[in-house]
Structure formats: C-alpha cells, structure tokens
Amino acid sequence: MTKLLSIRLVAILVGLGFAFIALYSFVLGAYAAMTEEPAGHLPYEEPRDIAFSFDGPFGKWDIQQLQRGFKVYDEVCAACHSLKYVAFRDLEQIGYDEGQVKAFAASKQVPGIDPNTGEATTRPGLPTDYFPSPYPNNVAAAAANNNAIPPDLSLMTKARGDGTNYVASLLAGYAEPTAELLEHHPEAAPGPGLYHNPYFPNLNLAMAPPLTTAGQVTYDDGTEATVEQMSEDVAAFLTWTAEPRLVERKQTGWPVLIFLLFATVLAYLSKKQIWAAVKPKKH
Amino acid sequence: MSFPWAKEYTPSNPVMQFLDEKLPLPRLVYNAVGAGYPVPRNLSYFWNFGVLAGFFLVVQIVTGVVLAMHYAANAQVAFATTEHIMRDVNWGWLMRYAHANGASFFFIVVYLHIFRGLFYSSYKAPREMIWLLGVVIFLLMMATAFMGYVLPWGQMSFWGAKVITGLFGAIPLVGEPIQIWLLGGFAPDNAALNRFFSLHFLLPFVIAGVVILHIWALHIPGSSNPTGVEVKQESDTLPFHPYYTAKDGFGLGIALILFFSMVFFLPNALGHPDNYIEANPLSTPAHIVPEWYFWPFYAILRAFTVDFLFFPAKLLGVIAMFGSILVWFFLPWLDKSPVRSGHYRPLFRKFFWFGLIPAMVILFICGGAPAEEPYVMLSQLATAYYFLHFLVILPIVSQIEKPAPLPYSITEAVLGSDKKAVLGENATPAV
Numbered sequence: 001m002t003k004l005l006s007i008r009l010v011a012i013l014v015g016l017g018f019a020f021i022a023l024y025s026f027v028l029g030a031y032a033a034m035t036e037e038p039a040g041h042l043p044y045e046e047p048r049d050i051a052f053s054f055d056g057p058f059g060k061w062d063i064q065q066l067q068r069g070f071k072v073y074d075e076v077c078a079a080c081h082s083l084k085y086v087a088f089r090d091l092e093q094i095g096y097d098e099g100q101v102k103a104f105a106a107s108k109q110v111p112g113i114d115p116n117t118g119e120a121t122t123r124p125g126l127p128t129d130y131f132p133s134p135y136p137n138n139v140a141a142a143a144a145n146n147n148a149i150p151p152d153l154s155l156m157t158k159a160r161g162d163g164t165n166y167v168a169s170l171l172a173g174y175a176e177p178t179a180e181l182l183e184h185h186p187e188a189a190p191g192p193g194l195y196h197n198p199y200f201p202n203l204n205l206a207m208a209p210p211l212t213t214a215g216q217v218t219y220d221d222g223t224e225a226t227v228e229q230m231s232e233d234v235a236a237f238l239t240w241t242a243e244p245r246l247v248e249r250k251q252t253g254w255p256v257l258i259f260l261l262f263a264t265v266l267a268y269l270s271k272k273q274i275w276a277a278v279k280p281k282k283h
Numbered sequence: 284m285s286f287p288w289a290k291e292y293t294p295s296n297p298v299m300q301f302l303d304e305k306l307p308l309p310r311l312v313y314n315a316v317g318a319g320y321p322v323p324r325n326l327s328y329f330w331n332f333g334v335l336a337g338f339f340l341v342v343q344i345v346t347g348v349v350l351a352m353h354y355a356a357n358a359q360v361a362f363a364t365t366e367h368i369m370r371d372v373n374w375g376w377l378m379r380y381a382h383a384n385g386a387s388f389f390f391i392v393v394y395l396h397i398f399r400g401l402f403y404s405s406y407k408a409p410r411e412m413i414w415l416l417g418v419v420i421f422l423l424m425m426a427t428a429f430m431g432y433v434l435p436w437g438q439m440s441f442w443g444a445k446v447i448t449g450l451f452g453a454i455p456l457v458g459e460p461i462q463i464w465l466l467g468g469f470a471p472d473n474a475a476l477n478r479f480f481s482l483h484f485l486l487p488f489v490i491a492g493v494v495i496l497h498i499w500a501l502h503i504p505g506s507s508n509p510t511g512v513e514v515k516q517e518s519d520t521l522p523f524h525p526y527y528t529a530k531d532g533f534g535l536g537i538a539l540i541l542f543f544s545m546v547f548f549l550p551n552a553l554g555h556p557d558n559y560i561e562a563n564p565l566s567t568p569a570h571i572v573p574e575w576y577f578w579p580f581y582a583i584l585r586a587f588t589v590d591f592l593f594f595p596a597k598l599l600g601v602i603a604m605f606g607s608i609l610v611w612f613f614l615p616w617l618d619k620s621p622v623r624s625g626h627y628r629p630l631f632r633k634f635f636w637f638g639l640i641p642a643m644v645i646l647f648i649c650g651g652a653p654a655e656e657p658y659v660m661l662s663q664l665a666t667a668y669y670f671l672h673f674l675v676i677l678p679i680v681s682q683i684e685k686p687a688p689l690p691y692s693i694t695e696a697v698l699g700s701d702k703k704a705v706l707g708e709n710a711t712p713a714v
Contacts, residue, residue, distance in 0.1 A: 008619075012675050012678060014670075018606065018666075019666075021591050022663050023664075023667050024591060029588055029589075029663065161556050163556065242559075245376045250548060252547060253546075256543050257547070260539050261540065267533040267535075270532070280699065
C-alpha cells in the first residue's frame with residue numbers, strides 16, 4: 001500500500017513539474033506575443049478553382065487537352081525544365097501511335113556514347129529513352145538562369161498543394177503588384193531578375209512569364225491558344241506526367257467499392273441473423 | 284486459460300484428428316478465435332479495433348514485401364525507384380498507395396483501440412500486461428512508420444529524418460555523438476537510408492511477435508467489456524465464433540470501404556506535397572511537419588520553447604515527448620478506482636470528455652500547424668493539461684470519486700433484472 005501510494009505521489013510531483021514548465025513557457029510566450037509585433041505573412045492568393053476533365057471520382061483524361069499541353073511543354077517549358085521521369089514511350093498513353101512516338105523521340109538528342117571511340121556524344125532518341133534534360137547538370141542550369149535552377153516538372157502538380165490549379169493559376173497569373181499591396185508590404189516589390197505573381201507564396205519568382213501572347217503555340221486541333229488556355233492545357237499535361245495512372249486508379253476504384261458495399265451488406269445481414277437468437281426481447 | 288464452460292475442440296474429420304494429435308494448430312485457432320473462446324456478450328463496436336489493427340498490420344506486411352521487391356535503398360536512386368513503382372511496375376501504384384494509406388489506417392484503428400482502453404480502463408488488473416505490451420506495440424509502430432516515411436527520399440523524408448534524429452542530439456554531453464552514430468554520418472544520407480530500410484523491414488515482424496504476446500496475455504483473463512463487470516457465469520458470454528467473427532466481419536467491411544475510398548480517390552490527401560520533391564540537403568522546406576499521426580506528440584515536443592534552470596528547451600521538449608507515451612506504462616498503477624468502465628465513473632468521465640479529448644484535439648491541430656501563435660500557446664496549455672490529466676487528476680479522481688452503482692452481472696446489464704423473462708428460451712446461446 002505504501003509502495004503504491006509512493007508511485008502515485010511521485011507521479012503527481014512529476015505531472016506538476018511538466019505542467020509547471022509547459023505553463024512557464026506559455027506565460028513567457030504570451031508576454032512576448034503581447035509586447036512584440038507579430039511577423040506578418042505576405043498575402044498570396046489561393047489557386048483558382050478550374051474545372052478539369054479528370055477531376056472527381058468519375059474523371060477521365062481529355063486526350064485533346066493532354067496533346068495540346070504536351071505541345072506547350074515541348075515548345076515552351078522544355079527550353080528550361082526537364083521531365084526526367086517520363087519516357088517517350090509513355091506518349092502512347094496520350095493518343096500518339098508508335099510511329100509518331102518514334103519520330104518525336106528521334107527528333108530529340110539524348111546523351112550517348114560514340115561506339116568507336118567511347119567518347120561522350122549525343123544520338124537521336126529512341127522510344128525507350130526518357131525526356132532529355134535541357135542542361136547537362138545543375139551547375140549549368142543555375143548558371144543559365146540567374147542561379148535559380150528550373151525544377152523538374154514530372155511531379156510538379158503533386159509537389160504543390162492543389163497542384164493542377166496552382167500550375168494553371170500561376171502561369172496565367174503574372175501581374176504587376178497592386179499599389180495597395182506595395183503600400184502594406186513594400187518588401188513585396190520584385191527585386192532584380194524577379195517577377196511578381198500573386199499565386200507564388202513569396203509573391204516574386206525567378207521564372208519570367210513563359211506564356212505571354214495568345215497564339216504563342218499553334219494548336220493542331222484549332223483550339224484558340226489564349227494564355228489561359230495554354231496554362232490550363234499544360235497543367236493538365238503535367239497532371240498526367242505526375243500520375244499517368246490517375247484515371248486507371250479511379251476506374252479501378254468503383255468495382256472494388258461496389259463489391260465491398262455488397263459484401264458489407266451481406267456481412268451485416270449475417271451478423272444480424274446470427275445475433276437475433278441472443279438479443280434481448282423487446283418488452 | 285479460459286472459462287470452465289469453454290467448448291472443447293472435438294474434430295470429427297479424421298484428417299483434423301490426425302493433425303490435432305500431432306500438431307494441435309486447429310485447436311489453437313479454435314480456442315483463440317473460434318467457438319472455444321467465450322467472450323462477454325455485451326461488447327460494443329469499440330471492441331472491433333483490435334482485430335482491425337491486426338488486419339492492417341497484415342496489409343502493411345504484404346504490400347511492404349511487394350514494394351521492397353522493386354525499391355532500392357540508395358540515396359541516388361531511392362526517389363526514382365519509388366516513381367518506377369508508381370509508373371512502370373504492374374499495380375505498383377496500388378501497392379504504394381495501399382501501403383501509405385495503410386499506415387494511416389493502422390494508426391487510426393490503433394488510436395481508437397487505445398481510446399477504448401483509456402475510457403473503459405482496460406489497463407486495470409487483471410489486464411495490466413495486455414496494456415503494457417500494447418504500449419510497446421505502439422512505440423514500435425511509431426519507429427517503423429517514421430523510418431518508412433524516410434524511404435521515398437523526398438524532402439519531408441530527409442528533413443523529418445534530420446529533425447527526429449536531431450532529438451537525440453539534445454541529450455547532454457553524448458547527444459551529438461549518438462546522433463552521428465544513429466545516422467552513420469553528419470546528416471541523413473546513404474548510411475541512414477540503408478539502415479532505416481533494414482529496420483523498417485525488420486520491425487513489422489517484431490510487432491507481429493509482440494502482437495502474439497498481446498493476444499496471448501488477453502486470453503488469460505479474457506476480454507474486458509463496456510460495463511467493466513467481470514464475467515461471472517456462462518450466460519455472460521457468447522462463443523467468439525460465430526458471434527464475434529460475424530460482428531468483426533461487418534466492422535472489417537466498413538473499414539475496407541473507408542480504406543479503399545482513400546486509396547482510389549484521395550490517395551495523397553494524408554501525405555505532404557513536399558514529399559514529391561526529391562530530398563535536397565541544401566533546401567529546407569518552409570514548414571517541416573511529420574505525418575498526421577505524429578502531430579500530437581510533435582506539438583508536445585515544440586511546446587517547450589524556453590530554457591528552464593539548466594535544462595535547454597529542446598531537451599525539455601524531447602523528455603516531454605517521450606514522457607507523454609511513457610506515462611501510459613504507469614496507468615494501471617495510477618488509476619486505482621475499482622470501477623473500470625467510464626460509464627459508471629461520473630467525475631472521471633467529465634475530465635475525460637472535457638479535458639483529455641479537447642487537449643488531444645488541440646495538440647493534433649497544433650502539431651500540424653506552423654510553429655507560430657496562437658498554435659504554440661495553445662499547445663503549451665494542452666501539454667500542461669495532458670500531463671496533469673494522467674499524472675495528477677487520474678490518481679486523485681480515482682481516490683475521491685464516488686462511482687455509480689454497477690449492474691450485478693453482464694447478463695443483468697444486457698437483459699435486465701427480469702432473468703426469467705429474458706433467459707427462458709435463450710439461456711444457452713445457439714452455435
């Protein structure tokens with residue numbers, strides 16, 4: 001008994017100790033919060049809510065849109081951004097046939113080895129090759145871009161919150177900072193080599209506006225290539241590169257859930273029947 | 284190790300008779316989860332979560348073994364092999380999303396299992412050992428989940444590993460050498476990734492071993508129940524099979540529907556976008572946050588913001604974070620109320636619903652939020668309450684509380700005192 005009492009006595013003392021120190025931190029923190037100016041956040045905007053064909057549980061790819069977005073990537077983004085987890089052969093998933101994929105791969109130079117001398121060289125790509133990087137290494141990428149390395153785009157829409165909307169909003173969202181913003185946050189004025197964009201959490205980024213004029217990319221399907229259209233198309237394409245299995249995943253989900261729903265109803269009914277004999281009778 | 288009225292295994296099939304004579308495995312199953320295990324007849328759906336936790340452990344081991352066939356634990360290629368699994372391995376995306384969300388569901392069901400244990404005082408005599416083994420399982424789960432999160436080698440993997448191993452750096456004098464020894468270097472790199480992979484593969488089997496001990500210890504006193512009144516007579520119990528196999532089957536169906544809804548339709552909702560950026564030691568993420576299931580403990584760690592006497596704030600946070608789980612080991616001896624169930628403990632119940640649960644919710648929210656006001660101050664108040672609840676309030680309340688009158692037996696609680704009316708035709712349960 002005395003032993004147990006002492007365990008609880010020690011516990012009470014330890015508990016009071018922890019609580020006292022936590023509250024001591026609280027009091028000092030509360031005092032600091034009252035006396036110091038809180039550090040303000042730069043007010044950036046949440047991505048616009050754009051309707052994409054692959055949204056929602058029944059979403060499907062819009063193949064035309066993926067092909068348009070692929071063209072925007074190839075003609076604009078690929079100048080600086082790699083796409084290293086995507087292979088040329090993957091393009092067959094977005095509606096290109098084998099011949100088109102072979103021709104596109106062959107139009108790109110990928111790193112290779114000269115079979116006679118063993119020297120590093122380049123060769124035309126094969127469908128099994130991955131999209132080549134525009135720079136030989138990160139040092140070259142940084143040197144060519146004012147020390148900011150253009151990130152790989154393969155996973156970009158999964159690597160940002162609300163990624164597809166974010167990419168589309170950002171690309172079409174370049175604008176001069178408003179006078180109201182500069183009045184409250186003079187530090188939000190873009191520095192040298194930086195460009196203002198309200199969707200970027202720091203408000204200023206090193207990427208110059210890549211999509212500036214309507215018709216910058218000529219779409220094969222006749223869609224009008226406005227800046228918004230190109231931004232949404234390339235965001236859709238990058239959603240596919242980030243998760244090529246997205247639609248397959250959703251379409252696999254339905255039969256699984258319907259089966260489970262059916263099985264669970266059966267499980268419930270059999271549980272009910274088994275328990276019926278031992279449930280108390282309602283009076 | 285069971286009640287005297289437990290049914291004995293009597294195989295009629297000659298093959299089963301042969302097996303029972305040479306290696307009585309069917310008998311073991313029959314007595315563990317079959318008709319030979321009498322269980323209180325009044326268990327609510329809160330008693331489903333032990334079976335569900337076992338199920339998700341199996342999900343994790345099966346998906347994990349498949350993933351390990353395609354993954355390479357090397358800092359140069361770990362991120363790329365994860366993407367290889369997502370893109371090129373047949374059904375690889377399903378295996379990886381099931382494994383990532385399986386970890387979350389394992390923690391969800393274990394937290395509900397622990398919640399059940401705390402509200403119904405399942406830790407009390409004669410079930411102390413079950414509880415202690417359960418806390419050991421929980422600690423092993425935390426270690427396993429943490430190391431598993433490092434393996435994809437994304438930004439949160441790397442910086443999470445750096446922060447968590449950095450906790451050991453807070454130990455006075457020997458902290459820094461211990462941290463370097465744990466990581467195999469000055470920062471997380473190949474050496475750390477390899478040993479984390481090795482341990483992440485090993486620990487689930489250690490967990491499975493402790494789970495066997497946990498269930499073994501459970502079968503000595505038998506399951507607790509919502510009244511907290513111990514089994515007195517045969518009419519208090521029902522055989523596990525078919526009654527609880529059926530009930531667990533239904534619970535499993537619900538759990539699977541929720542689990543696969545996440546896997547197929549919101550597979551990244553519980554993850555962090557930054558982990559789709561490859562680890563980069565030169566670029567620190569704006570907010571380093573662990574997986575959601577660590578948030579309450581992460582909030583306790585960060586609640587200690589000022590040095591106290593000769594204790595640096597970081598060391599206090601580390602002691603408090605580990606201490607917040609270690610206090611669970613002492614619960615059987617801190618809560619001395621003879622009544623188990625929270626239903627019959629009016630004062631305990633008030634502190635539980637209006638103290639502990641809000642404090643845990645606040646800690647959960649603050650742990651996932653950036654380290655700024657008001658989250659820091661809220662987490663300090665909740666941390667103070669957390670320790671007061673287990674170490675001060677529980678011992679005192681269990682001493683002074685006047686419990687509500689208990690039913691005489693489980694039978695009476697379920698069927699009312701009019702035993703003749705209710706037990707007449709159902710005195711012996713149908714099997």
